Amino acid sequence: MIIWQNGQDECILNSLESCAMNLWSDVGKYYGLIYCFEFLAIEGRSNKWQDCFDQLGLPLASILNCSRGNGTELAKKCIDETTKLNPPHSFLPWVVINNQPIAQDYANFTYFVCKAYKGIAVPDACNPIR
Structure with a gap:
């Protein structure tokens, strides 16, 4: 089980982001989505994440199917990669x-x-x- 530092909204967004990165080969496509999600989080409107798909004209169905299926496992792979960083990250964003x-x-x-x-x-x- 994964416990997200910033609660359920972070869990949902990380799962959706991981699915987008896994399903779409176009970096610009999923980067735009992640950018939109992050600004919603900054503004305290994480629950409006579906608006990002509308604003960017991106397909929602495949991402939702992934998120409901193995989205959390895909997000866990990102977590695992982060924990392997050497030196370990000490702040965000860690580029x-x-x-x-x-x-x-x-x-x-x-x-x-x-x-x-x-x-x-x-x-x-x-x-x-x-």
Whole structure:
């Protein structure tokens, strides 16, 4: 059994987020959903999570089926990965790039991602940095 630090709302949202990451290969799609969920939580409106699907035009049925099925197990996999971090995370957000935490400099994560990027086609976000 998992006991969520911030209660039942966190459990529901983590399960939905884990299902989205598992079902959709499009990072932008599930990142947008997670971003929306997190802002609802900040605003104290976690119970309005279905609004995020409407706002983003995302399909709800497959995520709900997953969440009711193995959503908690998928969330547990994320928890397990977090507990394996070395060094262990000490605050949030804990951003890791190529197995190296960027610690309190997370606001500059684009710089670190671009610096680590080895591909040929340079992403637009990296053009002013490189």
